Amino acid sequence: MFKKKAVAVLCAVMLLALGCACGEEAVSADGAQPLADLVVAASMSVGDVPESVSEDGFMSGDFVSALMTLGPDAGVGITADMLMDEAARSGWLSSVFVPQVETGAAVQSVALADGYVGMLTFSTEENPDTGVITLMGEVYRAPAALADLTNEQVMDIQWLDVTAVVCLLQDESSPCGWKVVSFDLTGEDIADQVNTYVETCTAEYVNPTEGFSILYPADFAEVTSDDANGIQGAISDGSASFSAAMTGTTDKTVEELAEAKAAEYSNARISWDAVHATARVDALLEDGTHVMNLIIVSDGNVYEAELRYAPSYAPDYSLYSEYMMNSFNVDALGLG
Numbered sequence: 001m002f003k004k005k006a007v008a009v010l011c012a013v014m015l016l017a018l019g020c021a022c023g024e025e026a027v028s029a030d031g032a033q034p035l036a037d038l039v040v041a042a043s044m045s046v047g048d049v050p051e052s053v054s055e056d057g058f059m060s061g062d063f064v065s066a067l068m069t070l071g072p073d074a075g076v077g078i079t080a081d082m083l084m085d086e087a088a089r090s091g092w093l094s095s096v097f098v099p100q101v102e103t104g105a106a107v108q109s110v111a112l113a114d115g116y117v118g119m120l121t122f123s124t125e126e127n128p129d130t131g132v133i134t135l136m137g138e139v140y141r142a143p144a145a146l147a148d149l150t151n152e153q154v155m156d157i158q159w160l161d162v163t164a165v166v167c168l169l170q171d172e173s174s175p176c177g178w179k180v181v182s183f184d185l186t187g188e189d190i191a192d193q194v195n196t197y198v199e200t201c202t203a204e205y206v207n208p209t210e211g212f213s214i215l216y217p218a219d220f221a222e223v224t225s226d227d228a229n230g231i232q233g234a235i236s237d238g239s240a241s242f243s244a245a246m247t248g249t250t251d252k253t254v255e256e257l258a259e260a261k262a263a264e265y266s267n268a269r270i271s272w273d274a275v276h277a278t279a280r281v282d283a284l285l286e287d288g289t290h291v292m293n294l295i296i297v298s299d300g301n302v303y304e305a306e307l308r309y310a311p312s313y314a315p316d317y318s319l320y321s322e323y324m325m326n327s328f329n330v331d332a333l334g335l336g
Helices: 032-046 061-073 086-096 193-203 253-261 315-327
Strands: 003-006 116-126 133-142 158-170 178-184 200-208 213-215 224-226 230-234 240-248 268-275 278-284 291-296 303-308
Touching: 003 224, 032 061, 032 116, 032 133, 032 158, 032 178, 086 178, 116 158, 116 193, 133 193, 158 224, 158 315, 178 240, 193 200, 200 224, 200 315, 213 240, 213 303, 213 315, 253 268, 253 278, 278 303, 291 315, 303 315
Parallel strands: none
Antiparallel strands: 003 200, 116 133, 133 158, 158 178, 200 213, 224 230, 230 240, 240 303, 268 278, 278 291, 291 303
């Protein structure tokens, strides 16, 4: 009766450290994540538009300044003295980057936003002719690198709606074992790859009768059940579950319903997505389970979605929570 389009089942190893797109042979990029994160963080620190540099391009002084400011904590061979020691800085840059620094670029200490910026890599591909390994991933800000987050800190991950592409070569002469060939945070020319990833790791549910749709993790694609109002699914061991349905009618506002939902938990956070007219409630249960609730009110009808997952699913499911929120759509709202 209703459409449950499982585009593909998520690989068990999806998004572990440096993962690869489902169905592709794994490509090793061991040890490259700190350098990729540093490049992304420095790029995001340059003005209003992240910096992107091709293989034959030039890095700006602002980008290099951010690299040198962030670098001593990144574990990639940058030392504090490199900020002012041009010879030491140039030596490191030439050993780690193929692109050159633009002529006359001024390098200085810069003030940076709090938190750790990095990328959750969802695709790792190698060019067999050149040996260049391309990492593609979603950019985030968090209290620390994803691998170092506590379960509580997973709630603090902010997905920045930026997709990063970092191209690398293994190089024994590099202090971190890798050399950056190019990097791009514009999102240009990679729409097809991003769409393929999203279609690979999610499934789509459409309820034409109640007039709503949502993307949900493909882990549940083969374990769902539905009725006239919606859909639900759970992993057999109970470690993760989701649901989406038209749950009834109300004369309350979506803000009031969100407050009521938050009151069910001891440490809930409420946020509001004005673009999608959606209230979101996040909570961490005493047993460490993460819960995300989405609420939409349209013409007095209440539409709700929920995702619950054990700590072992983080931070992957934090990103899937974002996908669910951005895709939860009620036809009557006319949002696309």
